[in-house]
Amino acid sequence: MDQATRDYIDAHLPETLDDLKRLTAQPSVSAQRLGLRECGEMVVDELRKAGFEAELVPTADPDFPTVIAEAEGASDTTLLLYNHYDVQPADPLDEWDTPPFEPVERDGYIYGRGISDDKGPLIARIAAIKALRETKGGLPIRVRWCIEGAEEIGSPGFVDFLTANAERLKADVCIWEGGGVNWDGRPLITLGVKGLLYVELTCRSAATDSHSSYAPVVPNPAWRLVWALASLKDSSERIRLRGFYDSVKPPLEAEAAALQALPDTSREFLHNLGVEMAVGEATDYEFRRRLIMDPTCNIAGFGSGYTGDGAKTILPATASAKIDFRLVPDQDPDEVLASLRAHLDEHGFSDIEVKVHSTEHPARTPIDDPFVKLVADTARTIYGAEPYLQPNMPGTGPQHPVQELLGVPVASCGIDYPGNHIHAPNENIRIDYFRLGVLHTAEVIEALGAGA
Amino acid sequence: MDQATRDYIDAHLPETLDDLKRLTAQPSVSAQRLGLRECGEMVVDELRKAGFEAELVPTADPDFPTVIAEAEGASDTTLLLYNHYDVQPADPLDEWDTPPFEPVERDGYIYGRGISDDKGPLIARIAAIKALRETKGGLPIRVRWCIEGAEEIGSPGFVDFLTANAERLKADVCIWEGGGVNWDGRPLITLGVKGLLYVELTCRSAATDSHSSYAPVVPNPAWRLVWALASLKDSSERIRLRGFYDSVKPPLEAEAAALQALPDTSREFLHNLGVEMAVGEATDYEFRRRLIMDPTCNIAGFGSGYTGDGAKTILPATASAKIDFRLVPDQDPDEVLASLRAHLDEHGFSDIEVKVHSTEHPARTPIDDPFVKLVADTARTIYGAEPYLQPNMPGTGPQHPVQELLGVPVASCGIDYPGNHIHAPNENIRIDYFRLGVLHTAEVIEALGAGA
Numbered sequence: 080m081d082q083a084t085r086d087y088i089d090a091h092l093p094e095t096l097d098d099l100k101r102l103t104a105q106p107s108v109s110a111q112r113l114g115l116r117e118c119g120e121m122v123v124d125e126l127r128k129a130g131f132e133a134e135l136v137p138t139a140d141p142d143f144p145t146v147i148a149e150a151e152g153a154s155d156t157t158l159l160l161y162n163h164y165d166v167q168p169a170d171p172l173d174e175w176d177t178p179p180f181e182p183v184e185r186d187g188y189i190y191g192r193g194i195s196d197d198k199g200p201l202i203a204r205i206a207a208i209k210a211l212r213e214t215k216g217g218l219p220i221r222v223r224w225c226i227e228g229a230e231e232i233g234s235p236g237f238v239d240f241l242t243a244n245a246e247r248l249k250a251d252v253c254i255w256e257g258g259g260v261n262w263d264g265r266p267l268i269t270l271g272v273k274g275l276l277y278v279e280l281t282c283r284s285a286a287t288d289s290h291s292s293y294a295p296v297v298p299n300p301a302w303r304l305v306w307a308l309a310s311l312k313d314s315s316e317r318i319r320l321r322g323f324y325d326s327v328k329p330p331l332e333a334e335a336a337a338l339q340a341l342p343d344t345s346r347e348f349l350h351n352l353g354v355e356m357a358v359g360e361a362t363d364y365e366f367r368r369r370l371i372m373d374p375t376c377n378i379a380g381f382g383s384g385y386t387g388d389g390a391k392t393i394l395p396a397t398a399s400a401k402i403d404f405r406l407v408p409d410q411d412p413d414e415v416l417a418s419l420r421a422h423l424d425e426h427g428f429s430d431i432e433v434k435v436h437s438t439e440h441p442a443r444t445p446i447d448d449p450f451v452k453l454v455a456d457t458a459r460t461i462y463g464a465e466p467y468l469q470p471n472m473p474g475t476g477p478q479h480p481v482q483e484l485l486g487v488p489v490a491s492c493g494i495d496y497p498g499n500h501i502h503a504p505n506e507n508i509r510i511d512y513f514r515l516g517v518l519h520t521a522e523v524i525e526a527l528g529a530g531a
Numbered sequence: 532m533d534q535a536t537r538d539y540i541d542a543h544l545p546e547t548l549d550d551l552k553r554l555t556a557q558p559s560v561s562a563q564r565l566g567l568r569e570c571g572e573m574v575v576d577e578l579r580k581a582g583f584e585a586e587l588v589p590t591a592d593p594d595f596p597t598v599i600a601e602a603e604g605a606s607d608t609t610l611l612l613y614n615h616y617d618v619q620p621a622d623p624l625d626e627w628d629t630p631p632f633e634p635v636e637r638d639g640y641i642y643g644r645g646i647s648d649d650k651g652p653l654i655a656r657i658a659a660i661k662a663l664r665e666t667k668g669g670l671p672i673r674v675r676w677c678i679e680g681a682e683e684i685g686s687p688g689f690v691d692f693l694t695a696n697a698e699r700l701k702a703d704v705c706i707w708e709g710g711g712v713n714w715d716g717r718p719l720i721t722l723g724v725k726g727l728l729y730v731e732l733t734c735r736s737a738a739t740d741s742h743s744s745y746a747p748v749v750p751n752p753a754w755r756l757v758w759a760l761a762s763l764k765d766s767s768e769r770i771r772l773r774g775f776y777d778s779v780k781p782p783l784e785a786e787a788a789a790l791q792a793l794p795d796t797s798r799e800f801l802h803n804l805g806v807e808m809a810v811g812e813a814t815d816y817e818f819r820r821r822l823i824m825d826p827t828c829n830i831a832g833f834g835s836g837y838t839g840d841g842a843k844t845i846l847p848a849t850a851s852a853k854i855d856f857r858l859v860p861d862q863d864p865d866e867v868l869a870s871l872r873a874h875l876d877e878h879g880f881s882d883i884e885v886k887v888h889s890t891e892h893p894a895r896t897p898i899d900d901p902f903v904k905l906v907a908d909t910a911r912t913i914y915g916a917e918p919y920l921q922p923n924m925p926g927t928g929p930q931h932p933v934q935e936l937l938g939v940p941v942a943s944c945g946i947d948y949p950g951n952h953i954h955a956p957n958e959n960i961r962i963d964y965f966r967l968g969v970l971h972t973a974e975v976i977e978a979l980g981a982g983a
Contacts, residue, residue, distance in 0.1 A: 110841055168843070174739060233842065273744065277842045286805025287626060290954045291855050292725065292925035294827035296797070296809040296818055301830035301852075302764065309761035312754065314879070345748070353738025353848075357748040366748055375746035378753035379836050379845050385853060386834030389562055390685060390729045390888035391620070392855050392927075393831050393954065396805075400753075401837060403743050403844050427766070436842035473744035475844075502742045502845070 080461075080522050087210040088517050095517070096189065096510065098125060099202040100182040102164075103191040109165035109232045112142050118164050119228055122146050122201065126224065129209045136244065138229070139236040146226035147247055150208065152218035156527055159223045159250035159487065161478075162201040163230035166193030167502045174504035190507045195499040197256045199508045200516065201226065203494050204254075207520035219528020223248055227477070230256075233277060233437025234477040241480045252450045253487045254523065257472050259495030260512055262344040266458035266519070269491040270451060271443030271471030272478045273374070274406030276415050277436040280304060280423075281399040284430075288384070291392040300398040301383035307428040308400060311376055311419075316358060318376045318404075320418040326409045330372060330470065333446045337468040341367050344497065351498060370473050375405040401436075405475065412438035440479035442489065443471050450488040453530070457522040458492060462515060492519055532913075532974050539662040540969050547969070548641065548962065550577060551654040552634040554616075555643040561617035561684045564594050570616050571680055574598050574653065578676065581661045588696065590681070591688040598678035599699055602660065604670035608979055611675045611702035611939065613930075614653040615682035618645030619954045626956035640959045648953040649708045651960045652945040652968065653678065656706075659972035671980020675700055679929070682708075685729060685889025686929040693932045704902045705939045706975065709924050711947030712964055714796040718910035718971070721943040722903060723895030723923030724930045725826070726858030728867050729888040732756060732875075733851040736882075740836070743844040752850040753835035759880040760852060763828060763871075768810060770828045770856075772870040778861045782824060782922065785898045789920040793819050796949065803950055822925050827857040853888075857927065864890035892931035894941065895923050902940040905982065909974040910944060914967060944971055 102125070107118035119135045126133035126148045133148035146164065169179035169192045177183045182191035211218055225248055229235055241248065261267045282300035289297055312318050330338060345366040349357060361369055383398030385391035404415055416435060423431050444451065446468060458466040478489050494516030500506045554577070559570035571587045578585035578600045585600035598616065621631035621644045629635045634643035663670055677700055681687055693700065713719045734752035741749055764770050782790060797818040801809060813821055835850030837843035856867055868887060875883050896903065898920060910918040930941050946968030952958045 110843065171740075275844075277844065279842075284806060287955060288623075289804050290926065291827075291829045291831055292857060292927070293804070293822070294829035294855075294857065295821040295825040295925070296800070296813060297804060297806055298808070298810050299830055301833050302760075303766075305757050305760045305830070305833075306766045308754075308757045314755075314758045348748070352741050352745070352749060354736060354749055356750070358750050361748060369747040370745070373747040375743075377743045377746035377846055378751055378757070379743055379843060380838045380847070381753050381757075381833050381835045381850065382838030383834075384830065384832035386832045386851070390731075390853065390855075391562065391831060392727075392729065394829055395832070398833065399838070401842065403746075403842075405744060405746065473747070474742065475744070503739060 080518065080525055083214040084210050084521055085518065087214050088206060088521065091206065091210070092514060095202060095206040099194065099199060100189065102198045102202060103182045103194045104180055106180050107165050107193065108168050109143060109229045110168050115142060115165060115228045116144065119144050119146055122164050122226055125205055129205045130212050131224070138240050143229035145228060145240060146224070147244060148224040150218055150222045152220040152222065152528070154220050154528060156220040157223055157250040158220055158524065158527055159225065159248055159253040159485070160204055161225050161253060161255050161481065163197050163227040163256065164201065165228045165231050166196065167231050171504060176505055187510050188507045189510065190505055192506055195495060195506050195508050196501040199513060200256055200493040203513055203516045204520050206517045207524065211521055211524060219525060223250055230476060233275060233439060235437065237477040238480045241484050245484055248485060250485060250487050252527070253481055253489040255478055255489050255491040256476065256493065257495060258491030258493040259516060261342060261467055262347045262497050263342055265464040266462045266466040266492070267469060268454050268458060268466050269469040269472045270446060272441065272476045273471060273473060274410060274412055274441035274479065275437060275439040275475040276404040276406065276412040278419065279399055279401050279434045279436060280307065281397065281432045281434065282430060283397045285396040288393045288396050291394045293394055297394055299394055301395055303428065303431065304383065304398040304400055307423060307426065307431055308378065310426045311422065318374070320415065320422050322418055323415065326411070327374060328408045331446065334470045337446060337470065338368055338371065339364060341467050341469065348497065371469055371471060372407060374407050374410060377403050379403050406441045408441045408443045410441060412440060439475050439477060442479035442482045444482065444488045444490060446470060448488040451490055453526050454490045454492055454523060457526050458519055461519045461522050492523065532970065532977055535666040536662050536973055537970065539666050540658060540973065543658065543662070544966060547654060547658040551646065551651060552641065554650045554654060555634040555646045556632055558632050559617050559645065560620050561595060561681045562620050567594055567617060567680045568596065571596050571598055574616050574678055577657055581657045582664050583676065590692050595681035597680060597692060598676070599696060600676040602670055602674045604672040604674065604980070606672050606980060608672040609675055609702040610672055610976065610979055611677065611700055611705040611937065612656055613677050613705060613707050613933065615649050615679040615708065616653065617680045617683050618648065619683050623956060628957055639962050641962065642957055642959045644958055647947060647951040647958050647960050651965060652708055655946050655965055655968045656972050658969045659976065663973055663976060671977060675702055682928060685727060685891060687889065689929040690932045693936050697936055700937060702937060702939050704979065705933055705941040707930055707941050707943040708928065708945065709947060710943030710945040711968060713794060713919055714799045714949050715794055717916040718914045718918040718944070719921060720906050720910060720918050721921040721924040722898060724893065724926060724928045725923060726862060726864055726893035726931065727889060727891040727927040728856040728858065728864040730871065731851055731853050731886045731888060732759065733849065733884045733886065734882060735849045737848040740845045740848050743846045745846055749846055751846055753847055755880065755883065756835065756850040756852055759875060759878065759883055760830065762878045763874065770826070772867065772874050774870055775867065778863070779826060780860045783898065786922045789898060789922065790820055790823065791816060793919050793921065800949065823921055823923060824859060826859050826862060829855050831855050858893045860893045860895045862893060864892060891927050891929060894931035894934045896934065896940045896942060898922060900940040903942055905978050906942045906944055906975060909978050910971055913971045913974050944975065
């Protein structure tokens with residue numbers, strides 16, 4: 080990148096951060112259907128100011144429109160960007176140091192719900208494109224953009240949306256949300272996402288709660304759910320669904336090498352969450368191998384009976400648990416769901432109802448794809464450090480349909496750092512990493528132009 | 532009983548039911564420390580109107596005073612009555628057909644929170660004593676009364692209270708709360724209570740909730756609690772605490788015969804609760820043997836993570852479960868607690884905290900005690916049917932200290948019937964059974980006088 084572009088980015092950084100604060104101050108909580116259209120319209124405005132043709136496109140549920148945008152460039156090479164403008168709910172509110180929708184800058188950080196996930200990356204990319212346009216007289220390649228409004232609730236209907244709009248989003252390569260730096264400040268590029276099967280298990284054994292003295296004869300749905308869950312996974316952490324691990328791809332040699340190259344950040348990771356010891360006392364390679372490569376079966380919630388203060392001697396009528404399975408290539412959420420139903424039936428829990436909240440397929444771009452090399456090479460230039468490559472992130476996103484339907488390699492690079500508290504109180508960005516993310520985006524676009 | 536007493540009871544029944552409605556309209560929820568003193572004072576007034584010396588005596592916690600009352604009689608034979616004026620919380624409110632603290636009479640029933648447990652039995656006993664006093668010019672024996680204000684929260688401090696007031700409550704025999712009729716209308720006399728150990732198990736694994744994608748490495752307290760609970764009791768319903776069953780007394784021959792004599796009410800019992808099938812598909816003798824004689828380990832509540840609508844992909848920081856063990860003679864709640872702690876430690880759950888909410892010892896009066904025969908004989912007279920004897924009720928009360936400290940046999944007879952929905956919405960009494968309960972109390976007092 081030439082110095083003019085770099086200077087432009089630095090000179091306009093305060094203005095860029097103001098744009099980010101304004102966007103963060105607009106609540107856009109998909110789980111609560113709060114402020115989505117308002118936020119989507121703000122995003123469209125920002126994109127138009129950066130020279131994009133942009134519009135809010137309705138999805139199957141009109142509360143969650145997707146932004147589609149396009150800017151022409153000197154060549155036909157097309158980069159697709161993926162972001163989302165919706166955010167997680169802000170609760171628990173009393174654990175925030177400052178109000179979640181009133182962004183506050185302090186000591187090189189900015190705090191606010193959604194500032195890191197995913198409004199910061201969105202604004203950083205706009206800033207990079209503005210800088211290129213202003214200092215070069217235009218973009219070297221075509222940029223298309225898909226900015227979802229329902230990512231935090233599992234992107235319902237996204238596959239259909241993508242299918243219907245495939246022509247408008249066709250591209251050669253794709254940069255996903257996520258990516259940034261690791262604890263040591265070296266760039267971190269991720270190449271995929273885990274899939275998801277989010278279900279709710281419910282057991283009802285009576286019409287109403289009853290006196291707990293009836294326990295010798297009245298079936299207790301909380302006990303039944305405990306036994307059913309214990310049959311799904313025991314303290315060895317092995318998931319007991321038949322065939323669950325059959326389609327899990329072992330890491331390729333290059334992927335294992337990339338995992339080896341990652342530093343041991345387990346101590347910082349756990350300390351940051353107030354956790355004493357990792358599952359299985361894993362550290363170093365084993366810690367990150369599990370985090371990145373292992374599928375999970377997580378209890379996100381369990382509710383039954385009386386959970387208030389003090390004691391109430393009741394036998395609950397119902398019990399339910401929210402369970403999310405994170406899946407890795409080539410696990411299929413629909414197959415896992417079928418296996419779960421069969422498992423429950425075979426273990427005597429056919430009375431337990433399974434309700435599906437969301438499903439997503441896992442995705443992973445081959446580590447030897449030329450686009451991965453381009454993203455890594457540009458990161459090396461900008462950060463002045465050897466980038467880490469991560470086969471996929473521990474989290475989930477609708478990357479699989481993009482990869483499948485559009486046939487593009489996908490990588491994540493951006494502004495993240497591991498202390499950003501996404502989905503949690505005091506979500507934040509570090510301004511220095513934000514700036515590097517802007518620079519890297521501009522560098523990627525220039526490199527794509529040079530190779531076109 | 533002579534006709535005059537019987538006629539007095541019947542003539543004054545409407546007035547008695549008005550007294551009961553007035554007392555029921557006064558909320559007295561011990562779990563919420565609501566209206567207790569007001570209700571206790573109403574009870575004292577009612578007792579004074581019936582010729583008792585009565586007062587509210589402070590207990591260790593001044594919010595829960597106990598009523599102590601005494602009425603002299605022709606002989607020194609002393610009957611101790613035990614009741615309580617506190618009631619369970621009324622929730623879930625939306626499942627009540629009429630407001631819980633606005634008693635409503637309809638088709639031979641009266642509905643209201645606490646009307647059956649335990650304000651109806653209290654007023655029925657007062658009515659019997661008034662009738663004897665008015666038609667006989669006095670009582671044939673001395674009657675003492677202990678009316679607790681904290682029974683529904685496990686009678687904290689009751690042993691100390693009883694020890695301190697043992698002289699004032701000394702008696703030859705004791706009639707407990709509970710007792711009435713079975714589904715077939717034949718009288719049911721119970722001779723004991725189960726004990727209780729109510730604990731809360733809490734597991735905390737992190738400082739705050741985190742993103743569920745961290746599940747491969749961050750320990751999930753809900754899973755740990757599920758595994759710990761599953762180790763306590765599996766789907767065979769066998770409780771796995773070491774030594775748990777060692778001190779369980781098998782039924783005596785006469786107790787087994789009494790259990791055999793009870794009718795099969797399992798269908799009505801389950802139908803009334805909207806339950807399809809009993810635990811272990813038990814029916815008939817096995818159903819009631821379990822209900823009456825088996826100790827339990829019940830999950831009264833389980834709470835962890837997100838339990839609202841929809842999906843939230845979190846990994847909870849804490850999980851807790853409320854567990855009540857019902858204990859049978861001669862199990863000791865303190866020994867069970869020690870065994871629970873040891874079990875958790877031995878199974879790798881030393882991080883799970885155990886908080887005790889309440890403990891009570893089980894109690895059972897020998898079925899061949901002469902007082903049991905007197906209560907049964909008088910029931911036969913009043914109800915015109917052979918009474919059932921039940922070695923103990925499935926529920927709990929502080930009967931053990933009364934039996935131990937005062938050295939008295941204890942039996943329950945009263946106004947209950949199995950459809951009374953105690954601790955549940957639409958708690959009610961049947962007026963015909965209420966009347967029979969009044970008559971039976973008067974008959975017991977007369978018989979004790981005749982035997983004195």
